[in-house]
Amino acid sequence: xxxxxxxxxxxxxxxxxxxxxxxxxxxxxxxxxxxxxxxxxxxxxxxxxxxxxxxxxxxxxxxxxxxxxxxxxxxxxxxxxxxxxxxxxxxxxxxxxxxxxxxxxxxxxxxxxxxxxxxxxxxxxxxxxxxxxxxxxxxxxxxxxxxxxxxxxxxxxxxxxxxxxxxxxxxxxxxxxxxxxxxxxxxxxxxxxxxxxxxxxxxxxxxxxxxxxxxxxxxxxxxxxxxxxxxxxxxxxxxxxxxxxxxxxxxxxxxxxxxxxxxxxxxxxxxxxxxxxxxxxxxxxxxxxxxxxxxxxxxxxxxxxxxx
Amino acid sequence: xxxxxxxxxxxxxxxxxxxxxxxxxxxxxxxxxxxxxxxxxxxxxxxxxxxxxxxxxxxxxxxxxxxxxxxxxxxxxxxxxxxxxxxxxxxxxxxxxxxxxxxxxxxxxxxxxxxxxxxxxxxxxxxxxxxxxxxxxxxxxxxxxxxxxxxxxxxxxxxxxxxxxxxxxxxxxxxxxxxxxxxxxxxxxxxxxxxxxxxxxxxxxxxxxxxxxxxxxxxxxxxxxxxxxxxxxxxxxxxxxxxxxxxxxxxxxxxxxxxxxxxxxxxxxxxxxxxxxxxxxxxxxxxxxxxxxxxxxxxxxxxxxxxxxxxxxxxxxxxxxxxxxxxxxxxxxxxxxxxxxxxxxxxxxxxxxxxxxxxxxxxxxxxxxxxxxxxxxxxxxxxxxxxxxxxxxxxxxxxxxxxxxxxxxxxxxxxxxxxxxxxxxxxxxxxxxxxxxxxxxxxxxxxxxxxxxxxxxxxxxxxx
Numbered sequence: 001x002x003x004x005x006x007x008x009x010x011x012x013x014x015x016x017x018x019x020x021x022x023x024x025x026x027x028x029x030x031x032x033x034x035x036x037x038x039x040x041x042x043x044x045x046x047x048x049x050x051x052x053x054x055x056x057x058x059x060x061x062x063x064x065x066x067x068x069x070x071x072x073x074x075x076x077x078x079x080x081x082x083x084x085x086x087x088x089x090x091x092x093x094x095x096x097x098x099x100x101x102x103x104x105x106x107x108x109x110x111x112x113x114x115x116x117x118x119x120x121x122x123x124x125x126x127x128x129x130x131x132x133x134x135x136x137x138x139x140x141x142x143x144x145x146x147x148x149x150x151x152x153x154x155x156x157x158x159x160x161x162x163x164x165x166x167x168x169x170x171x172x173x174x175x176x177x178x179x180x181x182x183x184x185x186x187x188x189x190x191x192x193x194x195x196x197x198x199x200x201x202x203x204x205x206x207x208x209x210x211x212x213x214x215x216x217x218x219x220x221x222x223x224x225x226x227x228x229x230x231x232x233x234x235x236x237x238x239x240x241x242x243x244x245x246x247x248x249x250x251x252x253x254x255x256x257x258x259x260x261x262x263x264x265x266x267x268x269x270x271x272x273x274x275x276x277x278x279x280x281x282x283x284x285x286x287x288x289x290x291x292x293x294x295x296x297x298x299x300x301x302x303x304x305x306x307x308x
Numbered sequence: 309x310x311x312x313x314x315x316x317x318x319x320x321x322x323x324x325x326x327x328x329x330x331x332x333x334x335x336x337x338x339x340x341x342x343x344x345x346x347x348x349x350x351x352x353x354x355x356x357x358x359x360x361x362x363x364x365x366x367x368x369x370x371x372x373x374x375x376x377x378x379x380x381x382x383x384x385x386x387x388x389x390x391x392x393x394x395x396x397x398x399x400x401x402x403x404x405x406x407x408x409x410x411x412x413x414x415x416x417x418x419x420x421x422x423x424x425x426x427x428x429x430x431x432x433x434x435x436x437x438x439x440x441x442x443x444x445x446x447x448x449x450x451x452x453x454x455x456x457x458x459x460x461x462x463x464x465x466x467x468x469x470x471x472x473x474x475x476x477x478x479x480x481x482x483x484x485x486x487x488x489x490x491x492x493x494x495x496x497x498x499x500x501x502x503x504x505x506x507x508x509x510x511x512x513x514x515x516x517x518x519x520x521x522x523x524x525x526x527x528x529x530x531x532x533x534x535x536x537x538x539x540x541x542x543x544x545x546x547x548x549x550x551x552x553x554x555x556x557x558x559x560x561x562x563x564x565x566x567x568x569x570x571x572x573x574x575x576x577x578x579x580x581x582x583x584x585x586x587x588x589x590x591x592x593x594x595x596x597x598x599x600x601x602x603x604x605x606x607x608x609x610x611x612x613x614x615x616x617x618x619x620x621x622x623x624x625x626x627x628x629x630x631x632x633x634x635x636x637x638x639x640x641x642x643x644x645x646x647x648x649x650x651x652x653x654x655x656x657x658x659x660x661x662x663x664x665x666x667x668x669x670x671x672x673x674x675x676x677x678x679x680x681x682x683x684x685x686x687x688x689x690x691x692x693x694x695x696x697x698x699x700x701x702x703x704x705x706x707x708x709x710x711x712x713x714x715x716x717x718x719x720x721x722x723x724x725x726x727x728x729x730x731x732x733x734x735x736x737x738x739x740x741x742x743x744x745x746x747x748x749x750x751x752x753x754x755x756x757x758x759x760x761x762x763x764x765x766x767x768x769x770x771x772x
Contacts, residue, residue: 063724064403065406065426065428065431065724066724067428067429085761086761086762087761155578257735258520258738259735260735274396275727276724276762
């Protein structure tokens with residue numbers, strides 16, 4: 001009869017040692033700092049240093065060409081003073097706000113409506129409509145911009161279909177049209193995320209509410225909306241950030257015009273840096289965008305932290 | 309004998325050795341110099357998609373000049389740097405390349421409005437020593453010679469110029485009861501002709517004149533700035549460098565735009581604001597018979613040739629007429645003048661600078677210069693070329709007519725503040741086109757506010 005293998009004895013701290021260890025306090029293994037160093041180095045090199053340099057650039061007189069292109073100097077608060085009295089900047093900030101709010105509200109509402117309709121739709125319809133919406137989302141901004149430009153100018157698809165071929169929607173209501181284009185291009189993402197969240201809502205809860213004679217509005221307000229809130233928060237944050245950084249779509253469609261009607265901050269920053277050659281002032285406007293993005297980030301962290 | 313050899317032989321050997329060494333040194337030196345000469349490499353940067361009417365025509369021209377040059381100067385290697393993209397992309401790339409001596413192109417071709425910017429940055433070498441004995445430069449009209457003149461030195465030389473005049477469709481003019489050949493004497497004559505066209509042919513566009521910002525700074529150069537050039541006070545930038553934001557000339561110009569658009573004589577904003585090459589749209593409209601008159605650049609005529617085909621229109625030479633753009637109240641013609649110029653980088657060594665200037669010599673040979681003019685839609689800067697059949701026959705009669713109009717043209721300013729100022733006047737013209745109820749005075753106030761806001765009150769001025 002073969003003998004059974006002898007198990008190795010696992011040696012560890014004795015019971016008395018374990019009793020001495022406090023478990024209600026955070027414990028650090030200082031040796032793990034070495035393992036964190038590469039990530040920290042990347043954070044410093046790829047984020048903190050460029051950000052710090054961008055902040056510094058915003059406080060200089062650096063230009064793309066001209067006498068201060070090579071020999072720029074720190075000019076203190078001069079660019080900030082200029083920013084305060086720059087009426088184009090304030091109108092650009094206002095246009096940015098409208099564009100972001102419009103895009104976010106549109107994306108969330110249309111995304112939710114499509115997702116809930118598709119839940120009830122026949123499979124073939126779900127596949128076709130879902131596919132089309134997702135294609136719009138995956139389309140490069142250049143293609144989306146050209147599509148919307150061609151559809152909304154005089155002689156385009158919209159005006160021709162409506163029987164008013166000479167109407168130029170893009171020039172008549174430029175901010176509205178680029179916001180609609182932005183909603184159109186991001187709705188696919190919202191629809192997919194909302195659809196996944198809707199499928200995770202327990203059907204028992206809905207059924208119980210229905211048995212209790214809850215109206216559809218009550219079911220939406222008391223059950224669906226609270227359960228969807230975390231998903232909606234993520235969609236709001238992400239689409240808000242995407243809208244804030246949406247340079248290509250508007251550049252293709254209007255280049256910020258007519259006048260300054262669609263000149264949102266990314267375009268104004270580009271215009272200052274590369275059309276007017278004011279690299280430093282363009283960088284400062286970019287820094288304003290970083291501040292706005294940070295506000296979004298803090299908002300998101302606070303909301304998610306509250307959930308935890 | 310032995311004695312003789314004893315004393316002489318070592319000397320002969322030593323002498324021979326010295327001679328041999330000297331010869332070898334000289335020979336080696338010669339080889340080294342030849343080797344150094346063969347190592348001269350220059351880079352030539354140009355806009356691949358914007359200067360010539362089509363990208364293939366540009367490639368053909370640059371390759372032909374490079375080939376001819378390298379045959380003439382076998383010790384020099386030319387690296388052509390074709391910068392892709394629109395004009396703003398090209399300018400950004402060039403400015404960034406100039407930042408470092410290792411990437412600065414030895415020779416570059418850029419718009420004349422950039423010369424002062426590059427010179428003030430220290431990017432350009434003075435060409436004056438090279439141009440002293442240049443036969444082709446001596447043939448440039450003074451206005452073109454001075455295009456690159458800063459502080460008594462020349463930093464860039466023209467390779468071609470754009471000027472502006474009036475194009476009109478002869479058949480439409482006749483239908484409107486306008487006698488041919490048509491030559492308006494004042495701006496009111498242009499408005500009157502456009503009104504007659506509108507009355508006779510309500511469905512067509514009576515008068516095309518550029519408006520808005522979509523075509524970039526060049527759009528204004530092909531449109532509204534030509535009217536300003538013919539106004540009572542055409543100054544854009546004063547001698548002290550201040551940008552003019554309010555003047556009788558600006559008001560006259562914006563009032564003209566107000567009249568055009570408030571009377572429904574202008575092009576629709578879908579065309580004017582098109583980011584798709586708006587200054588070239590009139591050539592397609594004329595071909596379709598949907599446009600009466602256009603304030604248009606010299607290159608529109610070339611668009612109808614088979615080589616450019618934008619679109620090809622064999623009957624253009626007989627169907628279309630050209631007239632000078634009159635000044636506001638008569639007294640001659642007016643036009644802006646803007647060219648594409650060659651400049652040599654300040655980072656170039658003396659051997660590279662000489663090689664780069666020799667490249668310019670080849671590019672400025674009559675055949676090369678005229679072909680560039682034909683294919684890029686330029687009037688050649690050498691006055692005698694304006695009557696050479698290679699030029700006049702390419703887009704007859706337009707090329708010759710615009711050559712005749714060139715002496716009435718004036719250069720656009722070249723400074724950092726110009727790009728802001730031109731944005732202001734383009735926004736003003738765009739507002740007038742989009743909202744025809746806007747008055748000229750209101751548009752001028754908007755422009756004044758924008759430019760003053762961007763440049764600061766100390767950088768702008770008002771002319772009475």
